[in-house]
Amino acid sequence: MRVAILISGRGSNMAAVLRAAAVPGYPATIALVLSNRVDAAGLAVAQAAGVPTAVVESRSFKGDRAGFELAMEAELARHGVELVALAGFMRVLTEGFVARWRDRLVNIHPSLLPLFKGLDTHNRALEAGVKLHGCSVHLVRFGVDEGPILAQAAVPVLPEDDEASLAARVLEQEHRIYPAAIAWLAAGLVRVEGDVVRVAAPAASGALAN
Numbered sequence: 730m731r732v733a734i735l736i737s738g739r740g741s742n743m744a745a746v747l748r749a750a751a752v753p754g755y756p757a758t759i760a761l762v763l764s765n766r767v768d769a770a771g772l773a774v775a776q777a778a779g780v781p782t783a784v785v786e787s788r789s790f791k792g793d794r795a796g797f798e799l800a801m802e803a804e805l806a807r808h809g810v811e812l813v814a815l816a817g818f819m820r821v822l823t824e825g826f827v828a829r830w831r832d833r834l835v836n837i838h839p840s841l842l843p844l845f846k847g848l849d850t851h852n853r854a855l856e857a858g859v860k861l862h863g864c865s866v867h868l869v870r871f872g873v874d875e876g877p878i879l880a881q882a883a884v885p886v887l888p889e890d891d892e893a894s895l896a897a898r899v900l901e902q903e904h905r906i907y908p909a910a911i912a913w914l915a916a917g918l919v920r921v922e923g924d925v926v927r928v929a930a931p932a933a934s935g936a937l938a939n
């Protein structure tokens with residue numbers, strides 16, 4: 730299955746997926762890395778890995794979200810993309826885009842959803858005093874960080890944690906679960922039943938424990 734990864738910045742989750750996809754037998758081909766910012770550091774990483782890249786600058790569309798998304802759709806079509814993976818892509822997508830890519834659009838978010846949707850998740854977790862925090866991979870529905878959850882990983886919040894230490898602990902788990910969840914989708918192992926997602930092969934969820 731041909732996958733596009735959409736980024737806005739560093740692209741460490743993108744890099745983790747590229748590493749996984751380079752292993753023979755991985756069920757997805759990364760057909761495109763698309764950024765809405767020309768200065769996204771992840772673009773150079775993708776280029777170094779020999780993956781096609783494109784930039785559709787959201788800024789140049791000045792609030793014309795439909796126009797911005799049409800330009801993105803053109804790139805996705807040009808590269809034969811079948812599944813879109815958001816990886817630190819910091820633009821909210823319109824209802825139309827989300828509907829067109831229903832069940833073929835996936836996101837990684839740095840919290841245990843449905844807790845801490847939106848930005849600044851690690852600080853908010855620290856302020857809330859939760860003892861477990863983590864990350865979620867979910868299919869995208871309209872609304873910020875909305876949609877059926879495909880995979881999650883939890884980490885402890887330690888007394889000495891600050892935002893940086895907690896973010897680093899969560900990020901390590903993001904890099905583990907995102908390539909796995911994309912593989913399940915690409916291999917056709919995911920069944921969506923209303924707002925609940927089931928991974929068809931029990932062995933697949935076991936793989937995350939390794």
Ligand code: GAR
Nearest residue numbers: 738739740741742816817837838839
């Ligand atoms: C990641 O922690 C990702 O979960 C988060 O942005 C970071 C991007 O890092 N995404 C969101 O907050 C989206 N709601 P990366 O560019 O190194 O993958």
